[in-house]
Amino acid sequence: MKTLTDKAEVLIEALPYMRRFVDKTIVIKYGGAAMKDEALRHSFAVDVVLLKHIGVRPVIVHGGGPQIGRTLEQVGKASEFVDGLRVTDDETMGVVEMVLGGKVNREIVELIQRGGGQALGLTGNDGRMIQVERKRPGDRDIGRVGTVVAVNPAPIAAVAESGFVPVIAPIGVSEEGLTHNVNADEAAGAIAVALGAEKLVLLTDVEGVLDGEGKLVADLDLATARAAIESGVIQGGMIPKVECCAAVVEAGVPRAHIVDGRARHALLLEIFTDGGVGTLLTR
Amino acid sequence: MKTLTDKAEVLIEALPYMRRFVDKTIVIKYGGAAMKDEALRHSFAVDVVLLKHIGVRPVIVHGGGPQIGRTLEQVGKASEFVDGLRVTDDETMGVVEMVLGGKVNREIVELIQRGGGQALGLTGNDGRMIQVERKRPGDRDIGRVGTVVAVNPAPIAAVAESGFVPVIAPIGVSEEGLTHNVNADEAAGAIAVALGAEKLVLLTDVEGVLDGEGKLVADLDLATARAAIESGVIQGGMIPKVECCAAVVEAGVPRAHIVDGRARHALLLEIFTDGGVGTLLTR
Amino acid sequence: MKTLTDKAEVLIEALPYMRRFVDKTIVIKYGGAAMKDEALRHSFAVDVVLLKHIGVRPVIVHGGGPQIGRTLEQVGKASEFVDGLRVTDDETMGVVEMVLGGKVNREIVELIQRGGGQALGLTGNDGRMIQVERKRPGDRDIGRVGTVVAVNPAPIAAVAESGFVPVIAPIGVSEEGLTHNVNADEAAGAIAVALGAEKLVLLTDVEGVLDGEGKLVADLDLATARAAIESGVIQGGMIPKVECCAAVVEAGVPRAHIVDGRARHALLLEIFTDGGVGTLLTR
Amino acid sequence: MKTLTDKAEVLIEALPYMRRFVDKTIVIKYGGAAMKDEALRHSFAVDVVLLKHIGVRPVIVHGGGPQIGRTLEQVGKASEFVDGLRVTDDETMGVVEMVLGGKVNREIVELIQRGGGQALGLTGNDGRMIQVERKRPGDRDIGRVGTVVAVNPAPIAAVAESGFVPVIAPIGVSEEGLTHNVNADEAAGAIAVALGAEKLVLLTDVEGVLDGEGKLVADLDLATARAAIESGVIQGGMIPKVECCAAVVEAGVPRAHIVDGRARHALLLEIFTDGGVGTLLTR
Amino acid sequence: MKTLTDKAEVLIEALPYMRRFVDKTIVIKYGGAAMKDEALRHSFAVDVVLLKHIGVRPVIVHGGGPQIGRTLEQVGKASEFVDGLRVTDDETMGVVEMVLGGKVNREIVELIQRGGGQALGLTGNDGRMIQVERKRPGDRDIGRVGTVVAVNPAPIAAVAESGFVPVIAPIGVSEEGLTHNVNADEAAGAIAVALGAEKLVLLTDVEGVLDGEGKLVADLDLATARAAIESGVIQGGMIPKVECCAAVVEAGVPRAHIVDGRARHALLLEIFTDGGVGTLLTR
Amino acid sequence: MKTLTDKAEVLIEALPYMRRFVDKTIVIKYGGAAMKDEALRHSFAVDVVLLKHIGVRPVIVHGGGPQIGRTLEQVGKASEFVDGLRVTDDETMGVVEMVLGGKVNREIVELIQRGGGQALGLTGNDGRMIQVERKRPGDRDIGRVGTVVAVNPAPIAAVAESGFVPVIAPIGVSEEGLTHNVNADEAAGAIAVALGAEKLVLLTDVEGVLDGEGKLVADLDLATARAAIESGVIQGGMIPKVECCAAVVEAGVPRAHIVDGRARHALLLEIFTDGGVGTLLTR
Numbered sequence A, B, C, D, E, F: 001m002k003t004l005t006d007k008a009e010v011l012i013e014a015l016p017y018m019r020r021f022v023d024k025t026i027v028i029k030y031g032g033a034a035m036k037d038e039a040l041r042h043s044f045a046v047d048v049v050l051l052k053h054i055g056v057r058p059v060i061v062h063g064g065g066p067q068i069g070r071t072l073e074q075v076g077k078a079s080e081f082v083d084g085l086r087v088t089d090d091e092t093m094g095v096v097e098m099v100l101g102g103k104v105n106r107e108i109v110e111l112i113q114r115g116g117g118q119a120l121g122l123t124g125n126d127g128r129m130i131q132v133e134r135k136r137p138g139d140r141d142i143g144r145v146g147t148v149v150a151v152n153p154a155p156i157a158a159v160a161e162s163g164f165v166p167v168i169a170p171i172g173v174s175e176e177g178l179t180h181n182v183n184a185d186e187a188a189g190a191i192a193v194a195l196g197a198e199k200l201v202l203l204t205d206v207e208g209v210l211d212g213e214g215k216l217v218a219d220l221d222l223a224t225a226r227a228a229i230e231s232g233v234i235q236g237g238m239i240p241k242v243e244c245c246a247a248v249v250e251a252g253v254p255r256a257h258i259v260d261g262r263a264r265h266a267l268l269l270e271i272f273t274d275g276g277v278g279t280l281l282t283r
Helices: A004-021 A038-053 A065-074 A090-114 A154-161 A184-195 A222-230 A238-250 A266-272 B004-021 B038-053 B065-074 B090-114 B154-161 B184-195 B222-231 B238-250 B266-272 C004-021 C038-053 C065-074 C090-114 C154-161 C184-195 C222-230 C238-250 C266-272 D004-021 D038-053 D065-074 D090-114 D154-161 D184-195 D222-230 D238-250 D266-272 E004-021 E038-053 E065-074 E090-114 E154-161 E184-195 E222-230 E238-250 E266-272 F004-021 F038-053 F065-074 F090-114 F154-161 F184-195 F222-230 F238-250 F266-272
Strands: A025-030 A057-062 A119-123 A130-134 A146-151 A165-169 A171-173 A179-181 A199-204 A219-221 A255-260 A279-282 B025-030 B057-062 B119-123 B130-134 B146-151 B165-169 B171-173 B179-181 B199-204 B219-221 B255-260 B279-282 C025-030 C057-062 C119-123 C130-134 C146-151 C165-169 C171-173 C179-181 C199-204 C219-221 C255-260 C279-282 D025-030 D057-062 D119-123 D130-134 D146-151 D165-169 D171-173 D179-181 D199-204 D219-221 D255-260 D279-282 E025-030 E057-062 E119-123 E130-134 E146-151 E165-169 E171-173 E179-181 E199-204 E219-221 E255-260 E279-282 F025-030 F057-062 F119-123 F130-134 F146-151 F165-169 F171-173 F179-181 F199-204 F219-221 F255-260 F279-282
Touching: A004 A266, A004 E004, A004 E038, A004 E266, A025 A038, A025 A184, A038 A057, A038 A090, A038 A266, A038 E004, A057 A090, A057 A154, A057 A184, A065 A090, A090 A119, A090 A165, A090 A171, A090 A179, A090 B090, A119 A154, A119 B119, A130 A184, A146 A184, A154 A165, A154 A184, A154 B154, A184 A199, A184 A238, A199 A238, A199 A266, A219 A222, A222 A238, A222 A279, A238 A255, A238 A279, A255 A266, A266 E004, B004 B266, B004 C004, B004 C038, B004 C266, B025 B038, B025 B184, B038 B057, B038 B090, B038 B266, B038 C004, B057 B090, B057 B154, B057 B184, B065 B090, B090 B119, B090 B165, B090 B171, B090 B179, B119 B154, B130 B184, B146 B184, B154 B165, B154 B184, B184 B199, B184 B238, B199 B238, B199 B266, B219 B222, B222 B238, B222 B279, B238 B255, B238 B279, B255 B266, B266 C004, C004 C266, C025 C038, C025 C184, C038 C057, C038 C090, C038 C266, C057 C090, C057 C154, C057 C184, C065 C090, C090 C119, C090 C165, C090 C171, C090 C179, C090 D090, C119 C154, C119 D119, C130 C184, C146 C184, C154 C165, C154 C184, C154 D154, C184 C199, C184 C238, C199 C238, C199 C266, C219 C222, C222 C238, C222 C279, C238 C255, C238 C279, C255 C266, D004 D266, D004 F004, D004 F038, D004 F266, D025 D038, D025 D184, D038 D057, D038 D090, D038 D266, D038 F004, D057 D090, D057 D154, D057 D184, D065 D090, D090 D119, D090 D165, D090 D171, D090 D179, D119 D154, D130 D184, D146 D184, D154 D165, D154 D184, D184 D199, D184 D238, D199 D238, D199 D266, D219 D222, D222 D238, D222 D279, D238 D255, D238 D279, D255 D266, D266 F004, E004 E266, E025 E038, E025 E184, E038 E057, E038 E090, E038 E266, E057 E090, E057 E154, E057 E184, E065 E090, E090 E119, E090 E165, E090 E171, E090 E179, E090 F090, E119 E154, E119 F119, E130 E184, E146 E184, E154 E165, E154 E184, E154 F154, E184 E199, E184 E238, E199 E238, E199 E266, E219 E222, E222 E238, E222 E279, E238 E255, E238 E279, E255 E266, F004 F266, F025 F038, F025 F184, F038 F057, F038 F090, F038 F266, F057 F090, F057 F154, F057 F184, F065 F090, F090 F119, F090 F165, F090 F171, F090 F179, F119 F154, F130 F184, F146 F184, F154 F165, F154 F184, F184 F199, F184 F238, F199 F238, F199 F266, F219 F222, F222 F238, F222 F279, F238 F255, F238 F279, F255 F266
Parallel strands: A025 A057, A025 A199, A057 A165, A119 A165, A130 A171, A199 A255, A219 A279, B025 B057, B025 B199, B057 B165, B119 B165, B130 B171, B199 B255, B219 B279, C025 C057, C025 C199, C057 C165, C119 C165, C130 C171, C199 C255, C219 C279, D025 D057, D025 D199, D057 D165, D119 D165, D130 D171, D199 D255, D219 D279, E025 E057, E025 E199, E057 E165, E119 E165, E130 E171, E199 E255, E219 E279, F025 F057, F025 F199, F057 F165, F119 F165, F130 F171, F199 F255, F219 F279
Antiparallel strands: A130 A146, A171 A179, A255 A279, B130 B146, B171 B179, B255 B279, C130 C146, C171 C179, C255 C279, D130 D146, D171 D179, D255 D279, E130 E146, E171 E179, E255 E279, F130 F146, F171 F179, F255 F279
């Protein structure tokens, strides 16, 4: 059990962080376990509402791969992947938009509202917010899959300044106005840069970046991160996450975090304690 | 061909209306032919963008019945109706949300953006904007079909004040946070009242209200409208439209119009000419 | 007769111009037929009031040569001209001031007020607004005739920002505080520059600039205009008008128009239609 | 010669008055000797500029009877009077407007500007500021002679708030838009009331109100003033002046003064010394 | 040691309190052990600075009895007490002012500044902030001892709004401008009322209010508090403290606390934990 | 006795100065006779209140040497001086703080308040306003005697902007937070520079700077002042005063005055008359 002295220490530790993040924007990529497990979903919502409550401006960007897959299966549409990217014809894209924008996004809006907050769902075609070019891996046309080339921050700002938590589905729009599928981590990173966010948080299903001996690395700077990718210490699915964080930090966002979304209140602890949880990447 | 004098006359006729509606909100129920025919879709987008351009604040509320029906068919789900209301079980509601919020709404946002405007899509669960109670026709439970009991105007105001045209899908939320299907005319009316709009416009597929001899009635006051329903002069599908307008006018919106959406630029002509088109209902 | 489609087209043509000129200043030199003919006087007042009504800021500068001549005749004072400039001794200047400031200016203020606007008359000695040096054609002293050397925009801004249409008599003040007669076109041009106006409009009694074959030239750039004066295509009384417009455009006002004041609603058509009327001079 | 102690005493006496009148409006009827004698004209201008300089808002209303008479004589127009009011046909009114608005008003504007201030001339038809009904002494129509029924303070406020000293010619406008001759004291009083002025000052050619023994009465309240008129202590031309002041004070202006304009700097001394000069009327 | 879950719980408990008190004023009577013990002095300064840091507005009112006594002894002035009040002749008052305003107050200002805050010392004669009447216990004149009759909040507001922590010495001023000694608890209470504070905190050297069995009473309402005084459950030095809190709550301050100043970070725990420490008195 | 003309002249002389100093800061070093003589104390208070009243922002910095000496004597503490600086051990500094901050400062606050103003006392440790380094004359440690190295203007601005007259005791704080004795002229000068004051006024017990023949020098520029010190024309106690003024003027304060505080209303006359009193030093 906690003594009063313990409580005082936690508070003294947290108070300066509260002040630092007041009126600051934190972009959070929400996905993985934190989006599936009911208890973690609830703990996520509580964290977001508390952040908002004390004056921080959280912006949520979500993924939705599993739900899209399930729905495509239901309508009997086979999924094909090239370099880990879903080949997306027009019919598939129609399903992607309906699932991400009409279902997943809506559920997160409601999740936060049940936690006591006010949320507002957006997709990247609102105000042509997420602008993309078509991706062509190995020069192959895999259809409506895009890479972000610009972000119009106005729709997010409009929503956030009016007191709502923006919840964003990672759908982009090409110059001709065609919607495209976008990687959620990439979208979150580009949005953090465009908003001049104080911090990007990627909620993942791992502990963070591990060193050669499998121990968590708490802090990482750009040069070390890149060397670790080069030398093979960082591997597999962690590589694009670290590269996403590195690009964001390089573009001026002071801090990017890879946080273990499987722990309750990971978001809160990451922001308000000295140690934090997961791996922090800075310049 | 138009002479200069003709042009001057049109301008002199229109200028006072421009001034009257600057910074005023006009809620437009968009549906029917104007939503299906490509040329009419384009003319609608041009009208909305011009309205926005000269300082009017258009708010679009759309329907989507046909698309919902088609998608339910595709997934092999039978449609059942009670008193003209679609019986809506949870699975059906999932489809409704995906179609209205993830497809129809998105297409209208993009339509306006192609016309040169900036739009932002909303559904009634954003900020729990459209609050409903379950409808029970003849005390029968037909599932997630709601009637509007309150509207939170904050999300729409946030969007409109930031320069975007709000495009709203008629989905409501019950007190427990469950989404419900809502009639689009009803939603548009309740939104017009909540926003203190200057005008409600229902775009329909008829000329307007007709009198006993089949001639268009240009102006109608509350008492006359009700008498005409009573006496059977107004019949069929026109009855709920007139009742919707009457309720809105009674609640304080100065003008409600039933406009023929099959005519090009119906919206513009209705707002900026003395004669207008269709039927105007006032106190 | 105009069809609805015609009306829609006129409106669609006009709407962007309305937006462009909102909160912008347009300086209008008012004189000639538009000031004498009763119907044209009324049409001018309607145009000014409508402009004001939709948010444009019209500023009127008027002449008054004929009335001055008539009054001088009445008091038995002979008029003498050098190079088209009235020789103006102190007694003559007293009459000029009384006629321009105490009569013509007042009548235009009232004309606009009868049209439904609010106007406020100014002369160039209010706040020492129009500052002049004495003109000496051929080094001859022709008395109190001045050329504008500076304009203090503060009095006009004060009046316009409070919602009044400023109506300005072209009287200048020398450094010693002596009033001088000033050419109204020249005064209007200098005022347009000092106010950073969007447009200068000279209402005249001709169709506009004509080309060698007597056809109206709709658009003219600086170089062409000067070449046409040089080559003798532009002649006579049109030369100073074009030179005035050229100087104004060169000093940064985007557009200067020579408009046929003999046509009803010339002002409105010039501003709100694509073709405009008369000749538009731009850089 | 003044000692330092004397100076200190004058300053200590004046300082509270300065504070009291900062940002307050003082309406001054300017006429008589102060308008004719060159030294007094200069002293008046210095006083007005200094008042303005320390933050008081002077508003000048001027007369012009003698100049009108002289000009009518020049044009061979006979002057007829009924009950002291000039019979004013349309031709006479034309002369009145030209002289008051085009000459006298202009000279005062320039007088103040030579003193170092910024002034702006107005007449009662600017913004239909001074609204009148026709006077009918003994039910006789004496032409365009009006009595003030309302004052629109907007034009004066626009001018004063922009830093100019408003200089107002006493010309009124009837409901049909016809200009009328108005008594300057009456106009000044009505303007003081409409502006919510702190003080009305009538500059006259007498010492002030005298008591039965010919001694100056420094302070007068409403009741005493009326009794003195009743009892015949106040006589002749002083009666309308006192009545004007009484009406103004009754309508809510805290102080009205009748001041001897024949003394240099009468205005300054009246405002900034305990004793003041002339007669002060209060509730 | 604390686990992450413990930390998360403390934060979730504290966050709503942070929000509640942002931009709210908390008046803290500082005295006793918390002012003498070096470690407690430091912990008090840390608490005040953190409160300020997260947007709360702390206002400190201090006592100083012991130091006054010591200094009077040094200058060989005997102390006499009537009903617990120090008999205060002019010489004694001179010493009181010098000790409270020139020494104790200054030390607390510096204490907070060493903790990282910005403080500004005030005494009750600044802006005649604490206005008193002379106390006459048993109708006996005991000299310059006052009871607060009014508080001018302007000096405190000026200081607090500019980002400083106001530190106030309990010296009052009578109507004639004579300084008087005032009880610090009383002064703190009157200041809390005048500032519309959210809370009054009295730091004391006891655990809080105890019940008949010697157990701490965490919550107390007005009626219960008064009954407990009546019945003798609350006794001795606790009576005036409870009465002070009761008066303050009655006058509209929502919460008054009696807190054990002997515990480290008592202030922080009291404000940011559900249990709080000490006794909370509410309506 | 003063005639009306005399009064008018004094006013016309004073009015421009009033305007010049509105909203400007004047720092006044208050000390010497003006602080001891009852009539002069009263005249000083009247002057300060009047200045404040008309919109000037007076800031008072006071000395207190004689009172400190007296109190040290009372407590039997011997005074030792090195180069005119009081050797200040910790005990002495305790007395200095109590006398300056707890007594002299308080009396001046009350003096101004009796004169009708609102004052607020500050010492240099409020907000660590006056930052000092220890003085070491001839490298000797004379204890807590400091020289100003920086001034934080925030506390003074907070107080002045809220309508209070700041009254400042010349106590400085070293980097470690230790209070030090500071020369009042030096403190006043540094404060004038930090506030961007319009003027520094040193009230002294002499007529001003005298020339070689003992006549008052009304105006002095920097070069002349320094030459006069060099050549020995300025001598003794006047040297540091002139050097203080010279440093202040060099640092950007437009005017510094040495004024005879023995004359009644010296402050007022100095500020509001052309001649002024005493010596004015400018660039």
